[in-house]
Amino acid sequence: MPTRLAHLAALLLLLAPPAVQAQIQAPRPVEEGEDATEEPRPPPRQAGPRAAPPRTEPAPPAGAPVEPAGPAARGGRAGEPRAGEPGPEAAPLPDPSAPNAPDTIPAPRTPPPPPPEKLAARAIEPVGASSQTLLRAWTERRTALREQDPPRAASAAAALLDARRRLALGNLSAMAAAEVRDSARALESNLPVQAVAHAELAVALAPDLADGHLALARARLAQAPRQPLQILGSIGDGVAAAFREPHTRRALLADVMVALLAAVLAATAALVLLLLLRNLPLFLHDVRHLPLLRGSAPIQASFLGLVVLAAPLVFGLGPLPALAVALTAAWLYLTHAERAAATVALLLVTAIPWAAEWTARQASWAGTVAETVHELEHGLLDDRVVDELAARAGEAPPPPLAAALGRHYKRRGDLAAALRWYDVASRGDEKAVELLVNVGNVRFMQDDLEGAKAAYLLASDRAGGDLTVQAAAHYDLSKLYLRVSDIGKSSAARDRAEQEDGPFLRRYGADDDFSANRYLVDVPVPAAKLEPLAADPALVEGVREAARTRLAGVVPRAAWPWAPLALLGALWALALAAAQVAPSKRCEKCGRPACPRCDPAGGALCGQCLNVYVKKGAVEPRFRQQKEVQVRRRRRLGALGTKALAVLTGGGGYALQGAAGRALAVFATVLFAAFLILFRHGVLPPTHPSPWATWAKLVAVVPVAALVYLLAVRDQLRRTRG
Numbered sequence: 001m002p003t004r005l006a007h008l009a010a011l012l013l014l015l016a017p018p019a020v021q022a023q024i025q026a027p028r029p030v031e032e033g034e035d036a037t038e039e040p041r042p043p044p045r046q047a048g049p050r051a052a053p054p055r056t057e058p059a060p061p062a063g064a065p066v067e068p069a070g071p072a073a074r075g076g077r078a079g080e081p082r083a084g085e086p087g088p089e090a091a092p093l094p095d096p097s098a099p100n101a102p103d104t105i106p107a108p109r110t111p112p113p114p115p116p117e118k119l120a121a122r123a124i125e126p127v128g129a130s131s132q133t134l135l136r137a138w139t140e141r142r143t144a145l146r147e148q149d150p151p152r153a154a155s156a157a158a159a160l161l162d163a164r165r166r167l168a169l170g171n172l173s174a175m176a177a178a179e180v181r182d183s184a185r186a187l188e189s190n191l192p193v194q195a196v197a198h199a200e201l202a203v204a205l206a207p208d209l210a211d212g213h214l215a216l217a218r219a220r221l222a223q224a225p226r227q228p229l230q231i232l233g234s235i236g237d238g239v240a241a242a243f244r245e246p247h248t249r250r251a252l253l254a255d256v257m258v259a260l261l262a263a264v265l266a267a268t269a270a271l272v273l274l275l276l277l278r279n280l281p282l283f284l285h286d287v288r289h290l291p292l293l294r295g296s297a298p299i300q301a302s303f304l305g306l307v308v309l310a311a312p313l314v315f316g317l318g319p320l321p322a323l324a325v326a327l328t329a330a331w332l333y334l335t336h337a338e339r340a341a342a343t344v345a346l347l348l349v350t351a352i353p354w355a356a357e358w359t360a361r362q363a364s365w366a367g368t369v370a371e372t373v374h375e376l377e378h379g380l381l382d383d384r385v386v387d388e389l390a391a392r393a394g395e396a397p398p399p400p401l402a403a404a405l406g407r408h409y410k411r412r413g414d415l416a417a418a419l420r421w422y423d424v425a426s427r428g429d430e431k432a433v434e435l436l437v438n439v440g441n442v443r444f445m446q447d448d449l450e451g452a453k454a455a456y457l458l459a460s461d462r463a464g465g466d467l468t469v470q471a472a473a474h475y476d477l478s479k480l481y482l483r484v485s486d487i488g489k490s491s492a493a494r495d496r497a498e499q500e501d502g503p504f505l506r507r508y509g510a511d512d513d514f515s516a517n518r519y520l521v522d523v524p525v526p527a528a529k530l531e532p533l534a535a536d537p538a539l540v541e542g543v544r545e546a547a548r549t550r551l552a553g554v555v556p557r558a559a560w561p562w563a564p565l566a567l568l569g570a571l572w573a574l575a576l577a578a579a580q581v582a583p584s585k586r587c588e589k590c591g592r593p594a595c596p597r598c599d600p601a602g603g604a605l606c607g608q609c610l611n612v613y614v615k616k617g618a619v620e621p622r623f624r625q626q627k628e629v630q631v632r633r634r635r636r637l638g639a640l641g642t643k644a645l646a647v648l649t650g651g652g653g654y655a656l657q658g659a660a661g662r663a664l665a666v667f668a669t670v671l672f673a674a675f676l677i678l679f680r681h682g683v684l685p686p687t688h689p690s691p692w693a694t695w696a697k698l699v700a701v702v703p704v705a706a707l708v709y710l711l712a713v714r715d716q717l718r719r720t721r722g
Contacts, residue, residue, distance in 0.1 A: 170378030318553015
């Protein structure tokens with residue numbers, strides 16, 4: 001019997017439902033020495049109907065029995081809150097006894113994972129360099145070279161270039177010039193590898209220094225003469241650098257213009273002198289027919305005529321009065337082509353003062369405000385010198401100078417001073433749209449992205465046709481969009497910037513360089529705004545007045561240029577009345593004056609040739625033979641003189657043959673080359689004079705002048721033979 005009761009109790013225990021454990025386990029304190037275990041991760045989120053988040057009950061006190069979960073265990077119907085529990089806030093669990101109830105209780109909803117953290121943009125590196133950093137690196141390199149320590153010198157050179165990059169400097173010309181000299185010394189010591197290294201460092205320090213590129217070409221020629229493409233490439237880079245650098249470009253312009261103006265004056269004087277000499281016998285013959293000199297001896301009249309011609313030179317009246325008197329004396333005996341050439345020559349001489357003024361304005365650079373601005377923008381000025389310059393500038397400096405000071409302080413990392421000077425520049429020049437780009441860059445570096453974006457967009461709107469400003473604004477705007485992870489806008493802005501001015505961006509921008517002065521692109525002061533600051537108006541006007549005084553001599557200032565123009569007008573009026581004046585002509589046979597007053601029936605022949613060749617039997621045969629000998633001698637002497645002038649002057653034969661225009665052109669070309677050789681050391685030498693400049697000018701001009709000279713001589717000799 002007891003056995004049956006035991007079996008029955010066991011069967012009832014098997015049929016009874018198991019007790020449901022609580023879903024949330026009460027926290028328990030961690031005993032000392034017991035490791036805390038990590039809570040199990042919640043189950044993954046399942047697809048299906050959206051479940052309400054589980055309700056968390058307060059933990060029971062220690063030692064209290066654990067209450068089973070579920071509505072039946074809590075003692076109440078589904079959906080009815082327990083006493084002391086909030087009702088509407090907690091979603092009820094499904095009732096297993098309800099119809100269509102799920103077989104199992106759904107798992108509690110897992111909260112969504114937190115969004116991934118956005119990667120922080122790479123910060124712009126601070127400047128971390130100054131002019132003192134450059135000087136220390138340069139001193140370290142010179143010391144290492146002196147102590148024959150190549151690794152130390154290479155390390156110092158790398159530090160020097162890194163400081164130049166951080167400061168965004170364009171040209172360290174003084175340091176590059178020293179490297180050029182070291183390259184030349186290395187070649188003299190038969191060390192071509194070291195010469196190439198010095199020249200390459202010179203090019204890296206000052207890309208706009210032509211001597212660096214030419215020194216590199218010379219060193220490469222010594223090291224690898226069988227690689228002409230590299231050598232020619234360095235020469236081409238040197239020529240391009242010479243035209244980029246304002247010191248070299250303006251010095252070259254001064255040399256060329258001074259030689260050209262001197263050549264024009266000398267060519268005009270040579271042409272007028274040859275025209276006068278060719279027609280001097282006719283002039284001296286007609287002088288005796290003047291009313292005051294009629295009846296006087298021919299020699300006396302001729303002497304008075306020579307005195308009149310020499311008076312401007314004797315009394316120092318100036319080159320232009322002397323040319324005017326000589327041209328007036330020969331004017332009636334010239335052809336229309338010769339008169340046109342002489343008119344052009346005299347007009348060119350009259351324009352020399354204005355050409356000299358333009359040359360002074362375009363060539364002056366050293367010691368001007370424009371040079372200071374250029375050095376602030378592209379060169380190296382000591383920080384203390386810049387501070388003194390800023391103190392002297394005052395409250396209203398020229399806007400380009402204020403803009404350059406602002407960019408200088410920005411490159412040194414002083415953003416507050418940069419904004420202050422940019423504000424001064426914008427007040428002085430409200431149309432300076434490039435300042436908006438630079439201000440936007442400062443705002444960008446101050447983490448004011450909204451202010452930077454507004455400045456870039458405003459610069460793009462106001463740039464108009466300035467592609468450089470537009471390119472810089474869109475380039476910096478692309479960096480801003482990249483900073484805020486707007487990749488689409490960044491790519492569009494960058495593509496547009498490349499289309500607008502890609503070379504400018506490739507020269508000043510860098511995508512993989514996050515230094516403060518390379519990540520964003522500034523816009524330097526435009527060259528057009530430096531032109532008014534490159535020359536003192538009083539100095540320019542003084543140059544023009546000095547040229548006018550040297551040319552005009554005694555001609556009053558108020559009469560310039562009206563006096564030369566009035567003279568040319570009077571001469572052309574006299575040419576129209578030449579038939580009434582009836583001047584003498586050159587005899588077709590012997591070249592003597594054929595005067596209509598002395599021999600009215602002679603026509604184109606003088607009296608002697610008229611009797612010898614027209615009037616048969618008027619003279620004896622022996623006089624006829626003598627005349628023929630004179631004619632042949634004159635022709636031989638004329639041909640010999642033409643050949644001599646052609647060889648000696650290049651174009652003198654043309655003047656004797658009546659081709660005055662060709663004579664003027666050949667004279668000007670040959671004399672231009674001659675004056676360039678004469679001024680080979682330069683009229684206004686740059687800060688770093690180059691020994692290559694003389695050879696460059698001679699190589700560029702002398703072959704052309706020599707070719708013109710040879711072709712002109714050949715043509716004049718051919719004309720002489722004909």
